[in-house]
Amino acid sequence: MKMKGKWPGLFDKSVLFLILCLWTITSSAQTAQQPDGKAIHQLSAKEAVEYARKNNYQVRKALEDIQIQHQVNREVTSNALPQVNGSAGINHFPQVAVQSFPNFIAMGTYGVLVDQGVKDGSGNTIVAPSDYGLINAQFGTKWTSTIGVSLNQLLFDGQVFVGLQARDAAMSFARKSAEVTEQDVIVNVYKVYFQLLIAKYQLELSHENIARFEKLFHDTREIYKNGFAEKLDVDKVSVTLTNLRTDSLRLKTQMDNGYYGLKLLMGMPIRDSIVLTEDLTEERIKSEILDTAYNYQDRREYQLLEIGKSLNEYNVKRYKMSYLPTLSAVGQLNTAAQRNQFDFFSAGGQWFANSLIGVSINVPIFDGFRKDALIRQAKSAVKKTEFDMEMMKLNIDNEVASSLNTFKAAVYAVDAQRSNMKVAEAVFDQTKLKYDQGLGSNTEITQTQAELRLAQTNYFAALYDATVAKIDYLKAIGKVQ
CATH class of the missing domain: 1.20.1600.10 (Outer membrane efflux proteins (OEP))
Known part of the structure; x- marks a missing residue:
């Protein structure tokens, strides 16, 4: 209907x-x-x-x-599982940084001369100066490289x-x-x-x-x-x-x-x-x-x-x-090389290894x-x-x-x-x-x-x-x- x-x-x-x-x-x-x-x-x-x-x-x-x-x-x-990370890096320093530090060489030399009572050409006993001055020197090489692996394992959270x-x-x-x-x-x-x-x-x-x-x-x-x-x-x-x-x-x-x-x-x-x-x-x-x-x-x-x-x-x-608190274990294994020329992969170049194993704890105090x-x-x-x-x-x-x-x-x-x-x-x-x-x-x-x-x-x-x-x-x- x-x-x-x-x-x-x-x-x-x-x-x-x-x-x-x-x-x-x-x-x-x-x-x-x-x-x-x-x-x-x-x-x-x-x-x-x-x-x-x-x-x-x-x-x-x-x-x-x-x-x-x-x-x-x-x-x-x-x-809750291990966290594993790899890393690699190459750094180039066209101008290696200059560092200034006290002239410890002059300080040591004068120390010996004063202790021994050495006299100068005029027959006067040598007296250490009040200021030894600074030494300006470049530390490091133009090329550095690091390769490493790190592990972080959460123990408690x-x-x-x-x-x-x-x-x-x-x-x-x-x-x-x-x-x-x-x-x-x-x-x-x-x-x-x-x-x-x-x-x-x-x-x-x-x-x-x-x-x-x-x-x-x-x-x-x-x-x-x-x-x-x-x-x-x-x-x-x-x-x-x-x-x-x-x-x-x-x-x-x-x-x-x-x-x-x-x-x-x-x-x-x-x-x-x-x-x-x-x-x-x-x-x-x-x-x-x-x-x-x-x-x-x-x-x-x-x-x-x-x-x-x-x-x-x-x-x-x-x-x-x-x-x-949270608790975790860490570990790292790295190797590094320093060169003045980019020859990291040439035969005979030295690489220096370093490693660490540690435990870290984080304790909350006030938030x-x-x-x-x-x-x-x-x-x-x-x-x-x-x-x-x-x-x-x-x-x-x-x-x-x-x-x-x-x-x-x-x-x-x-x-x-x-x-x-x-x-x-x-x-x-x-x-x-x-x-x-x-x-x-x-x-x-x-x-x-x-x-x-x-x-x-x-x-x-x-x-x-x-x-x-x-x-x-x-x-x-x-x-x-």
Whole structure:
């Protein structure tokens, strides 16, 4: 049946909202390849979800975040491993630096002369001068070269060790974030898939209504030809039939756009086609929903908060460990050469080796209370996460209660609207029979047909509400798959 009344708005808004969620994936479903390169995918709802899990770009980005975290963990691990570096260098001094220093030669010479009481040519005892002056000399060569290797091994650093302990939690956080993203994909794909199923059923009913009025139009026109009806009656039926066809075309267009949205959610090329193989029945909607027990830990969002709390607690521990000294071992092995000509690689040139082994310790004494501020910030972050967890519990309780309540009301509405639709169909058939027998009017036909369309629209709206409520309930208890 044509989407009218509250159904069109429901279809348009839902599709537009769900299309905004970009999600993807490949399926184990049957796929037929066409000569033009296009593929036809026959998918059940579960197969559509599996396709999205593998192809949705948001999911794939989340999986890349896991790979990034893996590399971050390797980076953290590297801080505890030996750090080995090689170095080499050549320096040229066009003008070797001149250094001035006290004239120790004159000082020594005069010291000996004075001690021995030596006299000068005039017979006077030699007396040391008050200032011996300076010697200006160049020290070094025009070319120097060094080659060496150094090693640094961290022996103790509390922050690094806490980082090593937190690696598993950080990886779990990345994986759980990907699961949350994937969950949103699953929910959106299910909603659009079943929405398209309902739209398909509604389109089939729309064609049935068109067939009814095509027959009514034919009968009315024949009655008019025989002089038992007015031209006005024929025109009224013609207008209604045209409206039905227009509404059916509009519904078909909306459904086609809905398929585009589903492909976008699944990460499927737009040129490919989808055939929905699922059957949506009232029995299926009502099944497997009676168990109202749930556990907060089943929700991926709650699990994510638990891991986040653990990471924040590691931060507190890390900053506390920063008060402890750090200890590391160092070693170096170098060789050097000095030349006045650039002949480092000539035979017979001498290279002089030197090496060292040592241990260094860094003891923090006072940092202006920086560490204390960091610890307090980390503790507050832990507290905020605990508040988030309590808020999440309240949200879960609310989502479970509201979705279950909505589902129960929608199931009741489905039953009521199904009965109402059957009554409307019977009324239309009886009215049509009276009209065929010349006992009814065209106005009655038009009115009962409008009531039938409204009853069908309300039934499908209730069916869609029940489907969405069930999906929302399964998401609320953490059981959507």
